[in-house]
Amino acid sequence: MKLENDYSLQEHNTFGIEARCKTFFEYDTDEELFDFVRLHKDDSDFNFFVLGGGSNVLFTKDFDGTIIHPATKGKKIIYETTDYIFVEAQAGEIWDEFVDWCIANKAYGLENLSYIPGTVGASAVQNIGAYGAEARQFIHRVKFLHLDSGDIQYMSNEACCFGYRESIFKHLLKGKAIILSVVYKLGKHANINRSYADVEKYLTDNNIANPSPADIRDAIIDIRRKKLPEVTETGSAGSFFKNPVVDAETFNKLKEKFPEIKYFAAGSNFKLAAGWLIDQCGLKGFQHNGAAVHKNQALILINAGNATGNDVLELSQIVQNKVLEKFGVKLEPEAIII
């Protein structure tokens, strides 16, 4: 357990941005969290934010309250059927270590979500997704501390209201729930998802005809390492914006004007590739003070050196305005701005 006042968060956000918080509380067991919350939740000035790995947040100012940081560890198989393995991981587990552990324990499904930074707790808040998979396909149940009642509660997959990088924890339960653990329902039999062209290319290049889940994990890690900036070298929050979803009428008008537009079908709507929209505005590599648009991945805003949170925020607004001007489409940040 760690309790510090006036604490720097620079090491706790992948942008590497300096911001301080009034109090920083890191806990290793759920009981430490319960004691802390019991003591402070009725304080008139109790204001908190749960910070996992800080890989999807942008601090634009100091946080005038308590940062609650789960460092709880533990993962175990809790139940098995003929076809499924139910595994539970504590909120503070590192997501990618959990994925690796699942594959080693012959529990399959998460391999396409390999190498996403962050914690298990946040995987349910964010409904993380990549390479044709989303956490919601596998989340069985979320256990959390409800701040209002002080009770431990359980939320089924359906009740989590998962959407594209969305869940109930970002809306109805925002600021009210601290996730303690997540149960994932994984397959005993591999169900290989090689729908992405990059994955297929890796398999062909490496002469892998019948890939195992471990091969898919290797493929994803290799692709991501080549495409995305390593957070240890370049500060970022991954994709800064969501891919905007537009209706068929808007899409058809855009397609007429920009026949090359990159998109994915999203039910009766269309999801536009935000990176392509930004790139078409000529913004790859564009720098604003200490922040820049990544030179290869336009969807990623980076800390180009000593960026402040406001440098990144202003850059994001410049990008939004340019895309709105050219395409009439509003980009929404995926990163959480504090």
Ligand SMILES: Cc1cc2nc3c(=O)[nH]c(=O)nc-3n(C[C@H](O)[C@H](O)[C@H](O)COP(=O)(O)OP(=O)(O)OC[C@H]3O[C@@H](n4cnc5c(N)ncnc54)[C@H](O)[C@@H]3O)c2cc1C
């Ligand atoms: C290089 C890079 C690549 C990325 N690639 C992807 C990708 O492919 N797909 C993808 O979906 N995301 C991606 N991301 C974004 C990020 O990795 C995910 O959003 C991740 O789930 C964030 O985890 P975290 O622990 O860092 O959460 P944080 O950034 O610390 O927090 C995110 C949100 O979750 C809340 N939260 C965290 N833990 C808890 C808890 N225990 N209880 C309640 N609320 C909690 C926070 O309050 C906040 O609202 C990428 C980020 C980077 C830097």
